[in-house]
Amino acid sequence: MPKNKLIYLDHASTTPVRDEVLQAMRPFFSLHYGNPASLHTEGRIAQKALTDSRKKISDITGSQPDAIIFTSSGTESDNLAIFGATGALRDRGRHIISVGIEHHAVIEPLKQLETQGWSVTYISPDKTGLIDPEKIFSAITPQTVLITVMYANNEVGTILPIAEIGKRLLQYRKARNSELPYFHTDACQAAGYLDLSVEKLHVDLMTLNSGKIYGPKGVGMLYVRRGVKIQAQQFGGGQERGLRAGTENIPGIVGFAAALELAQKEKIKETARLTKLTDYFWKQLKKLVPEASLNGPLVGEDRLPNNLSITFPGMNGEQLLIYLDNEGVMCSTASACAAISDEPSHVLCALQISAQDIRSTLRFSLGRSTTKQDIDYTIQAIRKIKKLLPSR
Numbered sequence: 001m002p003k004n005k006l007i008y009l010d011h012a013s014t015t016p017v018r019d020e021v022l023q024a025m026r027p028f029f030s031l032h033y034g035n036p037a038s039l040h041t042e043g044r045i046a047q048k049a050l051t052d053s054r055k056k057i058s059d060i061t062g063s064q065p066d067a068i069i070f071t072s073s074g075t076e077s078d079n080l081a082i083f084g085a086t087g088a089l090r091d092r093g094r095h096i097i098s099v100g101i102e103h104h105a106v107i108e109p110l111k112q113l114e115t116q117g118w119s120v121t122y123i124s125p126d127k128t129g130l131i132d133p134e135k136i137f138s139a140i141t142p143q144t145v146l147i148t149v150m151y152a153n154n155e156v157g158t159i160l161p162i163a164e165i166g167k168r169l170l171q172y173r174k175a176r177n178s179e180l181p182y183f184h185t186d187a188c189q190a191a192g193y194l195d196l197s198v199e200k201l202h203v204d205l206m207t208l209n210s211g212k213i214y215g216p217k218g219v220g221m222l223y224v225r226r227g228v229k230i231q232a233q234q235f236g237g238g239q240e241r242g243l244r245a246g247t248e249n250i251p252g253i254v255g256f257a258a259a260l261e262l263a264q265k266e267k268i269k270e271t272a273r274l275t276k277l278t279d280y281f282w283k284q285l286k287k288l289v290p291e292a293s294l295n296g297p298l299v300g301e302d303r304l305p306n307n308l309s310i311t312f313p314g315m316n317g318e319q320l321l322i323y324l325d326n327e328g329v330m331c332s333t334a335s336a337c338a339a340i341s342d343e344p345s346h347v348l349c350a351l352q353i354s355a356q357d358i359r360s361t362l363r364f365s366l367g368r369s370t371t372k373q374d375i376d377y378t379i380q381a382i383r384k385i386k387k388l389l390p391s392r
């Protein structure tokens, strides 16, 4: 094994910026540095870059340019969707429906609202992270103003039935002649692999970010369907239709649009390639560690093509991660966010995995650069570590 080889299998945390994206961004740091609000030449160049990027993203999502609100991250977009919608609808009802496996960027705003008199129903998923849309519809009350369900899960890769929920919700609202409840989806993990057409998904609000799709970190957007009322959460110069004040991050936005365009163009081919690789990885691993179990749906089913969440019973996940890192293989424990707070992953808890097994779980998330050789190397590394690592 080459000693200095580094294998990055943590693409669900973040991805490297790809060359084409960096090239697209480069002129907007020190060559064209204008503020799009300025009337002079540099301002107009920046304004055009902003308009072109917005148009690219609205074409990809099948929406209108004025429906795209640029933000600083997926987290900000989720916050804007949840606080924005509930702020605008507070007099119409105080109930929200969500799912127990959402990202912290959704869970934490919901927790805040719960301290302010809102009630939240968390639908429990099945053992693979899937939800029965029926459960959502039976949870709706006349007080329900918002439903927020992620498109694909970041820990176990489950793809949730957003289009199906959206379609049924449309009928539900039509029958009651109401525009409520609004439907929001966090699509951060989906953008590299799944269809983002808001008309097919029937969503009112959709969160995307750039750092998960080979674009720069610190850029995101919220799709806000025309006619959907949300309250701004940040005030100032009135940028982004007054919904998100602050000078736009032009290089970041240009990079985000370029990254999203490439990701969506390549998604079918990349899905096929990565499904084959994850399938190979899992089969090889299962031969080496027969007691290992895969969390979430089977490879090739309702699962992101790049995700493998694996429990190694009896092994300490954190120790395994460090040994793997020593061998040049980078992966993650149950969730990077949960690792900071030292709590067991709420996602794996919701999938009814025991606290002990959660501590024995690693997430491998593959990406554009991952090859079969990388997987073979990783399997060899696990073989080596298995001999060294004491059972817990």
Ligand SMILES: *Cc1c(COP(=O)(O)O)cnc(C)c1O
Residues within 6 Å of the ligand: 012, 072, 073, 074, 075, 076, 078, 103, 105, 150, 152, 153, 154, 186, 187, 188, 189, 209, 210, 211, 212, 218, 219, 220
């Ligand atoms: C990464 C991620 C976020 C947060 O995005 P940031 O841009 O890092 O703030 C939100 N939701 C999901 C599903 C994610 O994977």
